[in-house]
Amino acid sequence: MSILRQAHESVQSTGRIQQRRRYLMCRPEHFTVSYRINPWMEPAKPTDTAKAVAQWQTLHDTYLALGHEVELIDAVPGLPDMVYTANGGFIIDGRALGVRFRVAERSGEERPFMDWFAANGFEVIEPIEVQEGEGDFLLVGDTILAGTGFRSVGDSHREIAEVFGREVVSLRLIDPRFYHLDTAISVLDPVEGPGGVEKANIAYLPAAFDDESRRILEERFPDAITVSDEDGAVFGLNSASDGYNVFISPRATGFEAQLRERGYHPVLVDLSELLLGGGGIKCCTLELRGNR
Ligand code: ARG
16 A cells, blocks of 8 residues: 555655646636625625636636646536535545535536546545535545535434544534535544554634534644634635645635645646635535545
8 A cells, every 4th residue: 555655656855745636627617706605605796717717727727737636527518506516415435426506506516526536536425415515525534524504414424424433523503604514624644644543633713613623623633723814714725636736725824824834735726717706716616536
């Protein structure tokens, strides 16, 4: 196992281990804001699809330039939120759990994502409970952090524990601006290293959680980076990490400094146009784990 992993890893000068990732993305060809399902969306405000595509392309190209693999799913006309592929499923070890959206506006995305997983060699598991995929489920080491409060229902946490046979830690979101877990927690070291999971760490926005969830986070992640409300409010935590490069919004300047102090390498990518739909870097990125 460790020998296989080594081909995908490189140790950086700061001691951080960079791991090669495989992501699923969707070019925002039909991006617009035509309905309002989170506080960021204002249908009356014009959007610029060409700008969204250009910003998205920069993220895509940056992943490739830093050694990652990116797969693409075709955008479907009439499904403007499909660019937020993190909500398309949750995948570990080549097994893809599909999603059941809470919001009717996005239910048309469920089948295209499951079809893509099947066509690309993943074992597809059809979900029973309402949940929005990697938007609310984050793998940290070998534990799944699971969000509820706005979109994914509590019962989906039990279902995901059964499907993947992993420990699931439920966390409750309380601020409507941070309606998916990936807007309030950033996983910095997403996959267990050869020596185990001891390095897996996170960054989070304390104010996004209820008291009990905050207590759980403090206890489990004593070394976590806690970000300021300002950085949280510009979707600073909606970021992807390969263990060394952390892809973040250029507006999250405090978080950027915190990452540098810890030996990570912040890579700044501006997705301001996609923020009009209530999504950022992580929302546009679904991690494909396994089946290779
Ligand atoms: N407009 C989309 C929605 O409200 C944005 C999804 C953002 N995705 C995420 N993983 N946080 O569903």
